Amino acid sequence: MSDAILEFKKVSKHFAGVRALSDVSFSIRKGEIHSLVGENGAGKSTLMKIVSGFYPRDSYEGAAFIDGQEIRFRTISDAENAGVAIIYQEFALVPKLNVIDNIFLGHEIRTPLGSIDMMAESKRAKELLDMVGLDINPYHSIQELGVGQQQLVEIAKAINRKARLIIFDEPSAALNDKESRQLLDLIRSFKEQGITCVYVSHKLEEVLDVSDRLTVLRDGNTVITEDVKNNAGMNEGRIISYMVGRTIENRFPWIEKKPGETVFEIRDWTVPHPVLSHKNALDRISLSVRRGEIVGLGGLMGAGRTELALSILGLYEKPSSGEIFINGKKERISSPSEAISKGLCYLTEDRKGKGLILMNSIRKNITLASLGQFSRFSRINSFKEERAVQKMVQDLTIKTASIEQDAANLSGGNQQKVVLAKWLIANPKILILDEPTRGIDVGAKFEIYELMNRLTAEGMGILMISSELPELLGVCDRIVIMCEGALSGELGRNNANPELFMKYATGGN
Numbered sequence: 482m483s484d485a486i487l488e489f490k491k492v493s494k495h496f497a498g499v500r501a502l503s504d505v506s507f508s509i510r511k512g513e514i515h516s517l518v519g520e521n522g523a524g525k526s527t528l529m530k531i532v533s534g535f536y537p538r539d540s541y542e543g544a545a546f547i548d549g550q551e552i553r554f555r556t557i558s559d560a561e562n563a564g565v566a567i568i569y570q571e572f573a574l575v576p577k578l579n580v581i582d583n584i585f586l587g588h589e590i591r592t593p594l595g596s597i598d599m600m601a602e603s604k605r606a607k608e609l610l611d612m613v614g615l616d617i618n619p620y621h622s623i624q625e626l627g628v629g630q631q632q633l634v635e636i637a638k639a640i641n642r643k644a645r646l647i648i649f650d651e652p653s654a655a656l657n658d659k660e661s662r663q664l665l666d667l668i669r670s671f672k673e674q675g676i677t678c679v680y681v682s683h684k685l686e687e688v689l690d691v692s693d694r695l696t697v698l699r700d701g702n703t704v705i706t707e708d709v710k711n712n713a714g715m716n717e718g719r720i721i722s723y724m725v726g727r728t729i730e731n732r733f734p735w736i737e738k739k740p741g742e743t744v745f746e747i748r749d750w751t752v753p754h755p756v757l758s759h760k761n762a763l764d765r766i767s768l769s770v771r772r773g774e775i776v777g778l779g780g781l782m783g784a785g786r787t788e789l790a791l792s793i794l795g796l797y798e799k800p801s802s803g804e805i806f807i808n809g810k811k812e813r814i815s816s817p818s819e820a821i822s823k824g825l826c827y828l829t830e831d832r833k834g835k836g837l838i839l840m841n842s843i844r845k846n847i848t849l850a851s852l853g854q855f856s857r858f859s860r861i862n863s864f865k866e867e868r869a870v871q872k873m874v875q876d877l878t879i880k881t882a883s884i885e886q887d888a889a890n891l892s893g894g895n896q897q898k899v900v901l902a903k904w905l906i907a908n909p910k911i912l913i914l915d916e917p918t919r920g921i922d923v924g925a926k927f928e929i930y931e932l933m934n935r936l937t938a939e940g941m942g943i944l945m946i947s948s949e950l951p952e953l954l955g956v957c958d959r960i961v962i963m964c965e966g967a968l969s970g971e972l973g974r975n976n977a978n979p980e981l982f983m984k985y986a987t988g989g990n
Contacts, residue, residue, distance in 0.1 A: 485546075486511040486646060486677050487532065492543035493701075494527055494536070496890055499882045501527045503701045504543065509679060514672055516680040516688040516709070519698035520724055520922040521894030522880055525681050528698070529648050533567040534560030547646070566639035570651040570920065572631050576624040581606045583623055584638045609637040613667060629660035636667065647671065648679040651920055653687060657782045657948075665691045683922045685717045697723040725924040732923060733955025736934050740958065741772035743809065744942040745825070745911040750803035752792045762788050762798065764967040770911060770942040775933060777957035778946045781986050784963040786946045787830060790913050794820045794827050807911065821850060824910035828900055828917060830946070832893075836900040839889035843881055844870045846888050847902045854906070873902040878928065894925030901932070912936065915946045930956055950979055964988045 485508035494502040502524045509515045517525050530536050531545055534554035545552045547563060554560045560567075574583050581602050590601045606619045615633040623631060632652065639647055649668070653661040661684075668678050668691055682688055688695060689709060697704040697720065704723050709715050721732075752763040763785055770776045778786050791797040793805065795815040805812050807823050814820050820827070829835045837846050847870050848855060855866040870884050877898045881891065888899055897917065904912060914933075918926040933943055933956065947953050953960050960972045962985040970985030972978075 488546045494541040507696045507706045513693040514678045516692040516695040520924045522892035523698040524701040564645040566644035567648040574623045580619040646677045650681045740774035743769045744772045745770040746806040748804045752800045773937045775943045777953040777960040780963035785966040826904035826909040827913045830916035837888045842885045844884040851907045894921040911942045913944045
């Protein structure tokens, strides 16, 4: 008898002529933690959506089996009834409902008369929250919780539905280090209970830490399934070579630069807190970016990095004091359109929610902020627009069958490139990148780092916000560090190290 709980045999799937999966075959054993890795567009999420019932049986070729029985799910409910749960990076929670209502939504506990048994739900919710280690009031609404807490509610919901196979799709992308460690400990506890976990992640250090085995996909094909736990030769470099089909010797391709004059500067930038009247959200911040330079903006979660970027663009509270200079000239910016007109563009950390219109084409997304370049007398010059977009797609190696493909159908890395293309086509002089590599694979990260180097070589100034310390240390020429809304330190490339960074990030002098 096979020990596989989940098995794929020659599974293939296409989207509008684009091959997402091609004859994928491998198995996952009962009670193991099995990681699934690969570049964006490798087919990981597509494969897991087949298992979760998101894609019905008649939408793909080949076959998948659970406990030896072929999967014939037509809906997500079919998968849930078979004991399959999937925890997406974007949570399936209703923000305004409380924790209890979210856990039992669609699976309510009812009295003999058919009404909802609120006391039974409350008792069971507390048991579930204890199981996932979440000590909160279950009557709080989801929107009152942090990202890590919301994820634990999703997991409690999966346990309540008696899941025996839980799929975690990029579960730690938005978590801090402490929350990520807690999540991995929770996954290990599930294994002890006999629950099988599939871990889909770009964070290879976590994959190596938690996995029993892993499977690598590349371009929709199975590359290898290999033991991790008892394999001393398995390391990040080896996994990366499987993922990208080549060896990446240096994950952070920094190049020597010769920065020019200052192109962007803020002085004594102070912004009041939006809720606490006695406190400033940002306090007397001064920083600058020179032409041809990458300046990192680091700090712990809640330090105020994104708030700083949004306030510069006029999307946060108005500053109570402070000045902005672009190319040495004092400027006043009250809206993103003013910022763009002055050569300052901002790439949001939320590419799906705020960076893209997912149901619009690649072409429309790329030219959305620069339509004036392609219009005359209120009419779009379609030929000029198409030629410019095709060049961007080629320059940024965006993988797509057509520029008319919806952005929603692209992988995360290619979506990020579309957002970058939208701002590059606006010809900025200063680019603020907020978590530009969040949720994308090492190959796509490498391409974005190389693009940043190319842009600075052409004279652009870049301010990069990142929560990944190795990225800041590896990519930036200087790192400015924030703590509780204020600047706490600055590191040059020659003296930057993790210990000094954390000293400043935690408020040390």
